[in-house]
Amino acid sequence: MKLSSGINFAVCFTLAFAVVVNADEIKLKPQELCPVMDAKINREVYRDQGGKRIYFCCTPCIEKFNIDPEGYLQKMETQGFAPVNIPNPQRECPVMGGEINRDIFSDYEGKRIYFCCPGCTTAFKADPAKYLRELISTGIDLEDTPSLSRYYRGASEGEKDNHQH
Numbered sequence: 001m002k003l004s005s006g007i008n009f010a011v012c013f014t015l016a017f018a019v020v021v022n023a024d025e026i027k028l029k030p031q032e033l034c035p036v037m038d039a040k041i042n043r044e045v046y047r048d049q050g051g052k053r054i055y056f057c058c059t060p061c062i063e064k065f066n067i068d069p070e071g072y073l074q075k076m077e078t079q080g081f082a083p084v085n086i087p088n089p090q091r092e093c094p095v096m097g098g099e100i101n102r103d104i105f106s107d108y109e110g111k112r113i114y115f116c117c118p119g120c121t122t123a124f125k126a127d128p129a130k131y132l133r134e135l136i137s138t139g140i141d142l143e144d145t146p147s148l149s150r151y152y153r154g155a156s157e158g159e160k161d162n163h164q165h
Contacts, residue, residue: 028082035072035081036061052083090140094131095120108132111142 034041034057041055047062048054049069054076056062065072076082090113093100098116105114106121108128113135115121124131135142 028077028080030084031055031076031081033079033081034058034061035076036064048086049083051086053086054083085141088139088141090114090135090142093117093120094135095123107145110145112145113142 031041031054033039035054037057039057042057043055045056045059045062046053047056047065054065054073056065073083090100092098093116094113096116100114101116102114104116104118104121105112106124106128107113108124109132111132113124113128113131115124132142
């Protein structure tokens with residue numbers, strides 16, 4: 001069957017189907033633009049909502065966002081961006097539940113786990129998978145183990161590797 005523009009119907013149907021399939025496969029990426037002004041985000045300016053963190057370019061944009069949050073969230077999704085989960089860093093020892101000491105830690109499967117005392121590292125090493133599962137199941141965002149190149153260079157804790165953004 002021919003359409004008025006002379007394009008074959010089967011070709012149009014195939015192209016339309018391909019677009020639908022690809023739309024389902026689209027993965028949202030972390031937010032890069034302010035949902036209000038479409039400007040680069042400032043990570044110091046944000047609003048938490050429903051377990052997610054929405055970043056803005058400036059404080060006045062938060063007020064504009066508050067007028068129609070669902071509309072702006074939809075705009076972000078249309079642009080391919082998703083709000084990020086609210087960071088939940090480790091604050092308690094996974095063994096004893098006490099406050100962590102950042103000088104006492106163990107690295108396991110690419111993650112750094114902090115403890116309250118040296119004795120807890122021994123308990124952790126006896127069954128690390130158990131403690132790691134518990135931390136992850138409670139929504140704790142574990143730090144990645146620092147790379148050896150940073151260690152050998154003597155990089156500071158807050159310094160980023162070249163591959164980080």
